[in-house]
Amino acid sequence: MSKIDELVTPAVKNLVTLCRKYCTCLEMLEHKERNAFFDDMLVMLPGIYRGVMRLPQTDKRYAYEPEKFVTERVYRQMRKNLQNELGAQDRFPLLSDPTMPERMRLSEHSIAEILCDVYQEVKDFVSLYERGSLEDMNDAVRECQANFKDRLGAQLLSAAYMMHLYRYQPLPDMAHAELDEDMFDGEMIEPEGGSQPDGMAESDGYMSFSED
Numbered sequence: 001m002s003k004i005d006e007l008v009t010p011a012v013k014n015l016v017t018l019c020r021k022y023c024t025c026l027e028m029l030e031h032k033e034r035n036a037f038f039d040d041m042l043v044m045l046p047g048i049y050r051g052v053m054r055l056p057q058t059d060k061r062y063a064y065e066p067e068k069f070v071t072e073r074v075y076r077q078m079r080k081n082l083q084n085e086l087g088a089q090d091r092f093p094l095l096s097d098p099t100m101p102e103r104m105r106l107s108e109h110s111i112a113e114i115l116c117d118v119y120q121e122v123k124d125f126v127s128l129y130e131r132g133s134l135e136d137m138n139d140a141v142r143e144c145q146a147n148f149k150d151r152l153g154a155q156l157l158s159a160a161y162m163m164h165l166y167r168y169q170p171l172p173d174m175a176h177a178e179l180d181e182d183m184f185d186g187e188m189i190e191p192e193g194g195s196q197p198d199g200m201a202e203s204d205g206y207m208s209f210s211e212d
Contacts, residue, residue, distance in 0.1 A: 006056040007137045015051030016129055018044060019122035026119050029081050037085070038167040041115075045160040048122065052148045059142065061135045066143050069127040070120045078119060082112035092162055114159045121152050 006012075022044045029037065083090050094109045121144070129140035144152075 003058075003138070004134055007058075007134070007141060009056070011051065011054040012056070012141065015048065015055065016126055018047050018051055019126045022048065023119060023123050023126065026078055026082070026115065029078075029085060034085065035167065038163050041163040042160065042167060045118070045156050045163065048118075049153060049156040049160075052144060052153070055141050055145055058138050058145075061138050066124065066128055066139050068124055070123050075116055075120060079110075079112050079116045082115055083110070086112055086166075089166060094158065109158075111159060111162050114155050114162075118152065118155055118159060121147050 025032070025037070025040050025044065032040070090110050090112050091108050092111060094107060125140050125144040128143070129137050131137075
């Protein structure tokens, strides 16, 4: 199979279509009933996860970084719309870095922000892929795979999990929930027999936007 054939298989095309639908769903949020929105997310988020896993392996063709298509203004407005829709349910606790016990902590996250992060990743993927040249399609797939391994995959699963809880299980109002300060104040949870390593600091954000 030639390289161009690998990049236009039904598996790749189906993922592009699903990512486009995801973007449209968030862009048209004001026209969605809440449970219908949750239902759409419960179909799309696992579908995108599965679709990225089926992408062909590619090597980068361009020497420079792929273009970004989502502006910071669009990102912030979409996040605000989602936060307004979700209300107090936007915030939820999540154990960070469970693979590294010395860095484990329970911290507060925003489902709206996670959904917007996913939007940014898949919008960039679709926009670059649909330019149509071999190089653009190749690097769109390559960048999507790299982001999936780094953060997108975990974000898709976290978002799908929270959408399931929102849709089918009653959740407490996080804005008024009483939480143990030792477990939810952003401090590291010390593992048995150990303590937080010296010099540990939060990494800078990874967000990269298109120019306005």
